[in-house]
Amino acid sequence: MVQAIVGANWGDEGKGKITDMLAEKADIIIRFQGGANAGHTIVNDYGKFALHTLPSGVFYDHTTSIIGNGVALNIPVLFKELNSIIEKGVPKPKLLVSDRAQMVMPYHILFDSYEEERLAGKSFGSTKSGIAPFYSDKYAKIGFQVSELFDEASLKEKIERVIATKNVLLEHLYHKPLLDADELFDTLMEYRTMVEPYVCDVSAYLYDAIKEGKNILLEGQLGSLKDPDHGIYPMVTSSSTLAAYGAIGAGLPPYEIKDIVTVVKAYSSAVGAGAFVSEIFGDEADELRKRGGDGGEYGATTGRPRRMGWFDCVATRYGCRIQGTTQVAFTVLDVLGYLDEIPVCVGYEIDGEVVKDFPVTSKLEKAKPVLKTFPGWKTDIRGIKEYDQLPENCRKYIEFIESEIGFPITMVSNGPKRSDIIYREVK
Secondary structure, X not given: OEEEEEEOOOOOOOHHHHHHHHHHHOOEEEEOOEOOOOOEEEEEOOEEEEEOOOXXXXXXXXXXXXXXXXXXXXXXXXXHHHHHHHHOOOOOOEEEEEOOXXXXXXXXXXXXHHHHHHHHHHOOOOOOOOHHHHHHHHHOOOOOEHHHHHOHHHHHHHHHHHHHHHHHHHXXXXXXXXXXXXXXXXXXXXXXXXXXHHEEOHHHHHHHHHHOOOOEEEEEEEEHHHOOOOXXXXXXXXXXXXXXXXXXXXXXXXXXXXXXXXXXXXXXXXOOOOOOOOEEOHHHHHHHHHHOOOOOOEOOOOOOEOEEEOEEHHHHXXXXXHHOOOEEEEEOXXXXXXOOEEEEEEEEEEOOEEEOOOOOHHHHOOOEEEEEEEEOOOOOOOOOOOHHHOOHHHHHHHHHHHHHHOOOEEEEEOOOEOOOEEEOOOO
């Protein structure tokens, strides 16, 4: 069976933990989009990890981890990450890299930084990981696939051709040093040495795995609202964050994706710019940020403090719908235990009218939150294993959100560890 794990909102929902947890019963885990621009934080018996490129199932010795063709592959970052987990005592994972994955080039990272610098106050809040320049080149058909590393003559010719256009921008738009073709070729040969043992025709591998009845997890990065088509454009990422893209970014038939676990946070957080209707500020935000996540709400990649907000029913209902959700994993619920009252955003007021459907960006930027307040449960819920043992106010909070978003909450995460999970029967 193929199962996808994706985010409903802006990212940072806790997908890494849920993937790590569900990977116990998986044979194969695949990253199918995005690059090293967002991280998944995982706490398990080996320690605490922030993964950026490796799939979150690498901690099990029975799984095969795959970098799919849809990933923006930064080869040195991947292998630095691989070595760092091995150094912490994790057994070396079985890893495959699609021969059709495209590489983040050193100049993609430069261009990302230069463009953010040029845009100054109007920047997109990029992580400067090279993602937008990478995907721009991919769709302009001047990207480099892993397979191209193994044809040196063609590679040299293509490098010359691509660098000619890059150097025009570097000289005349950014006023920065020019690229050198020989130096870039040498760098790519170093990349080839690193990646060669892992290169694989992934779609063929998965075709056989499906025929053999293997359990496959597709691991998404970021969330619905960062999708370039369906998110808060233009403050989005550059690859599709939706489960549907898993078929393309991994090389699977779309009808094989049978289960879509959408991860939803018990409050809201976001890294980067863009409309965020339920956002809170000042001491209220600082307190939630400090208590949130495991060690605080800071970006796993950038270390930037996350923007904080109350749970947003409008955004989450839309995020789950656009993902094709079959079940919801509800995370970091334990964090809210300090609050006397918990506000929830149940609608948006736009130009004097209350709406419940998530609007396009121009309307979203005018939206004000319509809040409903719930009594808190004022107790620590970590360690609870059964749903009916949760405080009544806590259960009421979960059940209200479930009724508002319209998708079944089957898992409740009440702590950072793999074992901090409550499975819930949905009637």
